[in-house]
Amino acid sequence: xxxxxxxxxxxxxxxxxxxxxxxxxxxxxxxxxxxxxxxxxxxxxxxxxxxxxxxxxxxxxxxxxxxxxxxxxxxxxxxxxxxxxxxxxxxxxxxxxxxxxxxxxxxxxxxxxxxxxxxxxxxxxxxxxxxxxxxxxxxxxxxxxxxxxxxxxxxxxxxxxxxxxxxxxxxxxxxxxxxxxxxxxxxxxxxxxxxxxxxxxxxxxxxxxxxxxxxxxxxxxxxxxxxxxxxxxxxxxxxxxxxxxxxxxxxxxxxxxxxxxxxxxxxxxxxxxxxxxxxxxxxxxxxxxxxxxxxxxxxxxxxxxxxxxxxxxxxxxxxxxxxxxxxxxxxxxxxxxxxxxxxxxxxxxxxxxxxxxxxxxxxxxxxxxxxxxxxxxxxxxxxxxxxxxxxxxxxxxxxxxxxxxxxxxxxxxxxxxxxxxxxxxxxxxxxxxxxxxxxxxxxxxxxxxxxxxxxxxxxxxxxxxxxxxxxxxxxxxxxxxxxxxxxxxxxxxxxxxxxxxxxxxxxxxxxxxxxxxxxxxxxxxxxxxxxxxxxxxxxxxxxxxxxxxxxxxxxxxxxxxxxxxxxxxxxxxxxx
Amino acid sequence: xxxxxxxxxxxxxxxxxxxxxxxxxxxxxxxxxxxxxxxxxxxxxxxxxxxxxxxxxxxxxxxxxxxxxxxxxxxxxxxxxxxxxxxxxxxxxxxxxxxxxxxxxxxxxxxxxxxxxxxxxxxxxxxxxxxxxxxxxxxxxxxxxxxxxxxxxxxxxxxxxxxxxxxxxxxxxxxxxxxxxxxxxxxxxxxxxxxxxxxxxxxxxxxxxxxxxxxxxxxxxxxxxxxxxxxxxxxxxxxxxxxxxxxxxxxxxxxxxxxxxxxxxxxxxxxxxxxxxxxxxxxxxxxxxxxxxxxxxxxxxxxxxxxxxxxxxxxxxxxx
Numbered sequence: 025x026x027x028x029x030x031x032x033x034x035x036x037x038x039x040x041x042x043x044x045x046x047x048x049x050x051x052x053x054x055x056x057x058x059x060x061x062x063x064x065x066x067x068x069x070x071x072x073x074x075x076x077x078x079x080x081x082x083x084x085x086x087x088x089x090x091x092x093x094x095x096x097x098x099x100x101x102x103x104x105x106x107x108x109x110x111x112x113x114x115x116x117x118x119x120x121x122x123x124x125x126x127x128x129x130x131x132x133x134x135x136x137x138x139x140x141x142x143x144x145x146x147x148x149x150x151x152x153x154x155x156x157x158x159x160x161x162x163x164x165x166x167x168x169x170x171x172x173x174x175x176x177x178x179x180x181x182x183x184x185x186x187x188x189x190x191x192x193x194x195x196x197x198x199x200x201x202x203x204x205x206x207x208x209x210x211x212x213x214x215x216x217x218x219x220x221x222x223x224x225x226x227x228x229x230x231x232x233x234x235x236x237x238x239x240x241x242x243x244x245x246x247x248x249x250x251x252x253x254x255x256x257x258x259x260x261x262x263x264x265x266x267x268x269x270x271x272x273x274x275x276x277x278x279x280x281x282x283x284x285x286x287x288x289x290x291x292x293x294x295x296x297x298x299x300x301x302x303x304x305x306x307x308x309x310x311x312x313x314x315x316x317x318x319x320x321x322x323x324x325x326x327x328x329x330x331x332x333x334x335x336x337x338x339x340x341x342x343x344x345x346x347x348x349x350x351x352x353x354x355x356x357x358x359x360x361x362x363x364x365x366x367x368x369x370x371x372x373x374x375x376x377x378x379x380x381x382x383x384x385x386x387x388x389x390x391x392x393x394x395x396x397x398x399x400x401x402x403x404x405x406x407x408x409x410x411x412x413x414x415x416x417x418x419x420x421x422x423x424x425x426x427x428x429x430x431x432x433x434x435x436x437x438x439x440x441x442x443x444x445x446x447x448x449x450x451x452x453x454x455x456x457x458x459x460x461x462x463x464x465x466x467x468x469x470x471x472x473x474x475x476x477x478x479x480x481x482x483x484x485x486x487x488x489x490x491x492x493x494x495x496x497x498x499x500x501x502x503x504x505x506x507x508x509x510x511x512x513x514x515x516x517x518x519x520x521x522x523x524x525x526x527x528x529x530x531x532x533x534x535x536x537x538x539x540x541x542x543x544x545x546x547x548x549x550x551x552x553x554x555x556x557x558x559x560x561x562x563x564x565x566x567x568x569x570x571x572x573x574x575x576x577x578x579x580x581x582x583x584x585x586x587x588x589x590x591x592x593x594x595x596x597x598x599x600x
Numbered sequence: 601x602x603x604x605x606x607x608x609x610x611x612x613x614x615x616x617x618x619x620x621x622x623x624x625x626x627x628x629x630x631x632x633x634x635x636x637x638x639x640x641x642x643x644x645x646x647x648x649x650x651x652x653x654x655x656x657x658x659x660x661x662x663x664x665x666x667x668x669x670x671x672x673x674x675x676x677x678x679x680x681x682x683x684x685x686x687x688x689x690x691x692x693x694x695x696x697x698x699x700x701x702x703x704x705x706x707x708x709x710x711x712x713x714x715x716x717x718x719x720x721x722x723x724x725x726x727x728x729x730x731x732x733x734x735x736x737x738x739x740x741x742x743x744x745x746x747x748x749x750x751x752x753x754x755x756x757x758x759x760x761x762x763x764x765x766x767x768x769x770x771x772x773x774x775x776x777x778x779x780x781x782x783x784x785x786x787x788x789x790x791x792x793x794x795x796x797x798x799x800x801x802x803x804x805x806x807x808x809x810x811x812x813x814x815x816x817x818x819x820x821x822x823x824x825x826x827x828x829x830x831x832x833x834x835x836x837x838x839x840x841x842x843x844x845x846x847x848x849x850x851x852x853x854x855x856x857x858x859x860x861x862x863x864x865x866x867x868x869x870x871x872x873x874x875x876x877x878x879x880x881x882x883x884x885x886x887x888x889x890x891x892x893x894x895x896x897x898x899x900x901x902x903x904x905x906x907x908x909x910x911x912x913x914x915x916x917x918x919x920x
Binding site: 527528530531532533534535536537538546551565568569570571572573574582586 | 798799800801802803810811812813830832840841842864865866867868869874875877878880881882
């Protein structure tokens with residue numbers, strides 16, 4: 025153990041680390057540690073010259089272990105592992121000491137931050153001595169995909185996958201395909217027909233020999249792991265299907281905000297206060313009438329119903345502003361004499377073509393009235409002399425005046441919210457939800473359709489409110505990710521996972537319910553528990569819980585962790 | 601019959617004497633042993649003075665069975681003396697092995713112990729509240745008693761130990777097996793645990809084990825237990841899953857939970873930590889307040905988890 029040849033590389037990260045931590049002091053300190061053959065400090069270890077430096081040292085100085093004191097391993101562990109591999113040693117002979125996020129970014133005191141960096145470097149050197157060579161493994165990838173949700177996202181992904189020749193099981197809870205988009209008339213900003221958009225896709229899906237559509241169906245359970253999932257599906261009232269799939273795409277969409285929750289808008293009580301989806305239906309049917317059967321003259325759209333209000337949902341639902349503008353167009357083309365008022369907080373017209381659409385709508389003499397965030401317009405009965413059903417009182421922000429506008433039909437622009445069954449779906453497929461109930465992507469910018477469960481993807485409005493282009497783009501992105509996995513044919517399984525030593529397992533079953541990834545199986549015949557290594561995410565819960573010490577985490581053995589802790593403590597005690 | 605009788609000693613440190621009883625509980629076997637060995641020291645059952653031991657040549661004893669923890673200077677002195685005089689030193693029972701019940705005193709300071717025992721204890725009669733000192737001057741001269749240590753040690757902490765026989769007390773059949781191996785010269789490699797298996801009590805337990813989800817912990821007498829089902833699943837704290845086997849599952853078979861006296865499973869460093877971790881893993885709630893309520897049913901988790909091994913744990917003692 026003591027005759028290890030360790031290389032220690034201290035990254036300055038430009039000035040990110042070096043401005044607080046004395047990087048030269050860290051490398052000088054590391055040089056003197058037992059087993060350390062070389063220690064260097066460099067401006068950017070992750071750069072090509074930085075990696076080259078490590079590779080060259082490994083080859084020329086016969087290094088067998090490497091410590092990189094730099095950023096979080098989440099950032100660059102794969103980079104440096106690759107460097108080790110290129111140099112011809114096992115990539116798991118690397119240990120990173122995080123002296124950026126854990127030192128320079130969180131401390132001002134240069135002396136103390138440097139001391140902490142020394143302690144962490146010492147810990148890493150002590151730990152890396154005990155690193156064992158680990159090999160990645162591969163399992164077969166099942167080419168079929170389970171798509172949950174037959175809305176525009178699910179349909180799009182199913183077509184992309186089937187067009188590439190891969191089988192798809194499309195599970196839809198409703199008795200028809202189309203999802204929320206099937207309830208829409210025209211779409212903003214180009215006023216294309218939603219019906220036309222959907223009809224073609226639905227026809228192609230139904231005709232595809234590669235896609236099996238399961239209507240009135242719900243996922244009951246999902247077991248297995250990326251490349252090898254098994255899904256139990258309830259079909260209709262009492263049918264059941266079991267399908268084997270390699271990937272899962274969750275495209276379960278949204279539900280509309282329940283306008284009853286904002287009581288003073290009177291939805292459900294006032295006959296001519298309707299939701300945007302109810303107006304859509306009138307538009308689709310070509311009959312725009314008040315409850316009394318009269319053709320309305322005055323229309324008022326109230327924006328942000330349930331959105332951008334901390335009492336309901338703090339987020340913007342993204343599509344309602346343009347949808348409201350679209351109503352202006354549709355109403356004025358159906359009823360040229362009608363007046364349209366838009367009561368809005370901010371006009372969010374950020375999509376392609378949307379700002380032009382806003383300008384054209386304004387030119388059509390839609391009246392825009394701005395109300396303040398945190399307030400709500402008030403709906404009051406009209407007087408006997410008014411020629412309208414209701415009056416809306418609003419404090420108009422731009423003019424600063426109290427304004428009353430007439431309304432025969434008040435349209436509440438209801439926002440999107442996570443579906444009532446989102447938590448169940450999340451649990452079934454082992455993904456997470458954010459505070460608003462939307463499914464969480466692997467990375468908000470760089471990995472927007474993957475999730476923390478490998479092989480499970482998300483697309484469309486189940487991830488966050490978005491319009492059709494965003495949903496379609498995500499569906500296609502997810503299909504591309506899935507096809508990429510299928511084309512490789514094999515799934516790489518990380519070499520870091522928990523293992524049960526069956527000669528030590530007592531079958532006590534403490535670990536069985538504990539695994540957040542359902543990676544632990546109990547074998548009733550042998551009375552032993554077993555970790556399915558491909559499913560394991562190496563979180564370590566079972567390792568800690570196993571009372572007989574039968575479960576060990578590869579790359580996180582007791583020996584390695586204790587050495588690391590001792591490294592910190594020894595450094596601290598050497599300082600007195 | 602060996603040509604020369606084996607020379608052995610049995611000695612106790614901080615102990616209750618239960619391990620001596622376990623040796624005697626081998627019944628006729630121990631009498632048989634008497635024909636094969638010379639017992640040179642056994643304070644509870646035979647004669648023999650410290651000075652006799654001091655007079656022995658180094659390594660003259662073939663074996664010493666040492667039970668009890670190291671609590672004071674006398675314990676340590678005898679441990680070192682017997683170590684020097686013995687070819688093989690065996691830590692017999694939980695106290696010598698891991699610190700045992702006396703080791704629970706490592707939760708409090710020496711000062712607190714002395715005050716509790718000699719000053720605050722309600723059974724002490726007024727006017728007799730005296731804390732004994734290591735040395736006292738009396739008319740006849742200077743009297744000395746052993747120095748009381750700040751903490752309890754296991755035997756291993758003061759001298760190198762060759763074998764460990766766990767248990768509080770060790771099962772008589774295991775004591776018998778260890779003595780037999782000694783007599784026959786069939787001891788395993790040094791520094792190993794003997795008289796025990798390499799699995800846990802849970803593994804040997806005949807009770808049915810299912811998935812564990814506990815919403816309430818009970819003391820054993822609080823509920824009518826299902827005699828065939830895992831005690832943990834019934835909310836009775838049982839250390840069987842975190843405890844080395846070899847005892848014959850005597851406690852769970854008698855309807856009592858395992859208390860952990862055989863120590864950690866092989867490869868486990870800290871039995872108590874493992875046990876606490878296992879207990880917290882089976883609490884069936886995700887609500888912090890409910891979890892607190894469920895775990896609140898356990899009156900003394902430290903005392904339970906480390907009942908026999910606090911000095912041998914990572915914690916070792918409280919530092920104040």
